Amino acid sequence: MKKIGVIVNTKRPRAEGILGELRRLAEEYGFMLYAEDAAMAEALGAEQIPVGDFGRKVDLALALGGDGTVLYTARALQGSGVPIMGINLGSLGFLTSVGDTEMARAMEAIATSRVKVSERIAAECRIFQDGNFMGETFSLNDVVLGWGASSRIVTLKLLIDGEQVGTFMCDGMMVSTPTGSTGHSLSAGGPILHPGVGGFGINIICPHTLGSRPLVVPNTSLIEIEVVNAAKELILSIDGQDEYKVRRGGRIEIRKSADQVRFLQLPEHSYFSVLAQKLHWRGSNL
Numbered sequence: 001m002k003k004i005g006v007i008v009n010t011k012r013p014r015a016e017g018i019l020g021e022l023r024r025l026a027e028e029y030g031f032m033l034y035a036e037d038a039a040m041a042e043a044l045g046a047e048q049i050p051v052g053d054f055g056r057k058v059d060l061a062l063a064l065g066g067d068g069t070v071l072y073t074a075r076a077l078q079g080s081g082v083p084i085m086g087i088n089l090g091s092l093g094f095l096t097s098v099g100d101t102e103m104a105r106a107m108e109a110i111a112t113s114r115v116k117v118s119e120r121i122a123a124e125c126r127i128f129q130d131g132n133f134m135g136e137t138f139s140l141n142d143v144v145l146g147w148g149a150s151s152r153i154v155t156l157k158l159l160i161d162g163e164q165v166g167t168f169m170c171d172g173m174m175v176s177t178p179t180g181s182t183g184h185s186l187s188a189g190g191p192i193l194h195p196g197v198g199g200f201g202i203n204i205i206c207p208h209t210l211g212s213r214p215l216v217v218p219n220t221s222l223i224e225i226e227v228v229n230a231a232k233e234l235i236l237s238i239d240g241q242d243e244y245k246v247r248r249g250g251r252i253e254i255r256k257s258a259d260q261v262r263f264l265q266l267p268e269h270s271y272f273s274v275l276a277q278k279l280h281w282r283g284s285n286l
Contacts, residue, residue: 005058009065012089029111055080070095083262116265124257141180141239146172148232155229172205223254
């Protein structure tokens with residue numbers, strides 16, 4: 001792995017300081033760097049190429065920032081099979097498995113091929129309005145249908161493989177991959193799904209009933225959400241980005257994507273240690 005694409009969230013306070021270290025380490029190990037931004041390319045001594053060319057040009061991608069940077073990188077590399085290593089320049093960062101103080105260890109691990117590969121499933125979301133196909137998009141984290149221009153509740157119908165699960169008066173609905181289960185879904189009371197679990201988590205957002213609970217279904221399922229009643233346009237958010245507006249008569253289909261996302265991690269990386277560190281999950285003090 002000699003050709004490395006670099007995507008940096010320059011708004012992070014620590015971004016500027018880490019670029020010099022990355023350039024020095026790349027020269028030490030003989031890596032060729034590529035960047036999408038001209039100023040970034042100059043700072044790194046890298047070749048500037050469009051991010052759309054990363055998939056066919058680089059051997060791996062470094063995403064320096066937070067989880068949003070990793071999600072952006074995953075979408076840019078969709079279908080290429082190029083692995084991603086997330087370097088955390090923020091605070092939380094479930095997807096950025098390497099801290100900024102571990103940059104030297106990360107580059108050494110890459111140079112010596114001592115990295116772990118974690119393959120993650122993603123979702124494919126197709127959007128219809130009044131029976132008309134509106135588009136489709138890729139999601140590594142979650143698909144959220146809700147909110148809008150007012151606080152009035154909506155009525156959504158949920159179907160799994162064509163079978164009706166229920167009709168819910170609520171604020172919205174979200175479907176998360178195992179990767180996304182520690183994000184918005186967790187905050188809404190959803191379960192934590194290990195990356196090795198072949199399933200999707202489904203959460204009803206603020207249901208007007210005491211009997212609604214999160215649901216986990218196989219990732220072979222076709223999940224459909226229909227907007228039965230809504231006095232407002234709903235926002236369909238994909239991985240935290242507002243993608244479409246959906247109104248009454250809208251329908252979205254969610255299924256497993258044919259494209260997986262590959263993450264590179266340090267050899268000692270532990271999923272459960274990350275949970276304990278990021279969520280302060282310690283169990284009982286005995």
